[in-house]
Amino acid sequence: MNKFMRKSLELIDTLRPFPLTILRINHLLSDPFYSMNKLVDLIRYDAALTAYILKMANSPYFGTREKFSSIRQAVSYLGANEVQKMLFLHSVKPYFSGKQLSYEAEDGELWRSSIAGGMLAEIIAESFGYKDPQIAFTASLLRDIGKIVFSKIIAEHPEKRKELLLIENKSFDEREQLLFGITHPKIGASLLSRWKFSDQIIDAVMYHHDPFKSSLETTRIVALSDILGMLAGITTALDGLNYKSNNLQKEFNLSQQNIDTIMAKFITKYNSAIYEATLF
Template sequence: MKIKCLGCDKVLVIPDNRLPRDKAIAFPCPTCSKVIRIDLRTSAAGQKPTLQTQTEKVYPTGEALKAQILKTVDELPPMPQTVIKAREIMEDPKAGFQELSALFEADQAIAAKILKLANSSYYGIKGGVSSIQKASVVLGQKTLRELVTLGGVSGLIGNQLVGYGLDAGDLWMHSLAVAFGARFIAEKIDASLASDAFTSGLLHDCGKLILDSYIAERWQQFEDAMADGETSFLDAERKVLALDHPEIASDVCKAWQIPKSISRAIRHHHHPSRSQKSKLAYIVHAADAIALMSGIGIGIDGTRYQMEEGTMTILALNDEDMGAVMGHMLSAAKKIVEE
């Protein structure tokens, strides 16, 4: 029988043949001396003995665990419908601004978030803006699309993630940095990808929202999996949970109605070579690696990720470019967070 001490969480393994039947026993924990009480008596109704201490919880594994985790995706707060609809309107060349204006008039909460971001020191609109229409005129449709995505996501990824060792706001800061870094890289090599690069960077780690609690309750298994000092956190996720956070992120993107090209980039942002030559995946991968190098939102897992070989060549980046990306993402993310 496995018994966990409530005082120090030490797990004791006691052979069944050493436990007296039909008796209540008590003994001190050999580690912290807290008294552990176990009631091994069987009631008249034939019920099993009751343990008056905490026994080691048995967690589902394999396919059962994977099914449970995938079900959790449905419980994640949805992307605001206003944001989804706004993106559709802005991507439709036939749609007019009146439709967009009417949409935000019906959702003042999202509109307020967007205007707050538009008036941040990063976007730096002289004199400020008081309406979505003015923000669109001054900043342009592409930047407005960026603001809409920021406004919709800001309330979804700001919480503490215990399993990943991230304090409240850390994931938000990291996501902002990767988003601005990815856009910066895209503008250098293929400007047509800039908007999607920003969205991909912002959402690349959303799978962590789902996996965090599963990691926290299985932390000892993760430590054991990485004990060799070479196993990455991503590999440990697959070993312990049967899937990883990029895989779950692609499911979250589907639930949030994010375009497939962005979902694919996010799915392969740690291994872009598996993305069927998606330039977007390489861009997000590079931005993520640079953000982690700078220590932004590094968490427990960040120290074991490395940039995939060949990424710099594929994106035509050099060390000077990396320095520029790092400086830009740090500055931009801080200006948004500090507002």
């Protein structure tokens, strides 16, 4: 293990642990025969989550005329999938806050890119009949979480940051590997492993720039969402468009019409999603 990998593990240990209740909710809802009573119990025994769900259910965004005082009523009104997404976004957003200066990402840019990737992955999954679009959404939302750690490592070595820009004929993750012996996907996978996320999500984060090293469909969906997000110009960060396309268009048998349809759905939902995400 080189010094940069050791440093990344040290930095991972300084991060606030991911909320256990959210992981339990994700695990519960991965079962198609989950119990709504169990979902309500998981939320109501957490005072902060209960207050948050009631606040959101009663907000103008969701357009209800009645005021909910019961968590059971609020969950029933919003629906389990919406509750899961809301709680997940609410819990993960603080990790993406601030500027990632080492990647020249402005305040909130990494968060917006993550939201866009999650939405695109969900749309792609639904378009191709993938059985669990929510997993694709979660995995793509988290795909670049390793950057929050790697950005700090790069900041400590400004001379290597300059080298990242000067290397030619290499994708950005290949440059990371060449100069540091690690990449932001590897760091992200290590972080999510520490946080006890599912192997499916860890795999997608690990290989989202090299999806054919994985046999999982989720990973390829996340990789495609990442590419489409960059093509849509969602991020202007240092590494934007400096990755291989990996022939994913051929893998999914995508025509230009398919891509246009996916992007049209995405654009329609994106502004609303960004507004919704600011509430979280």
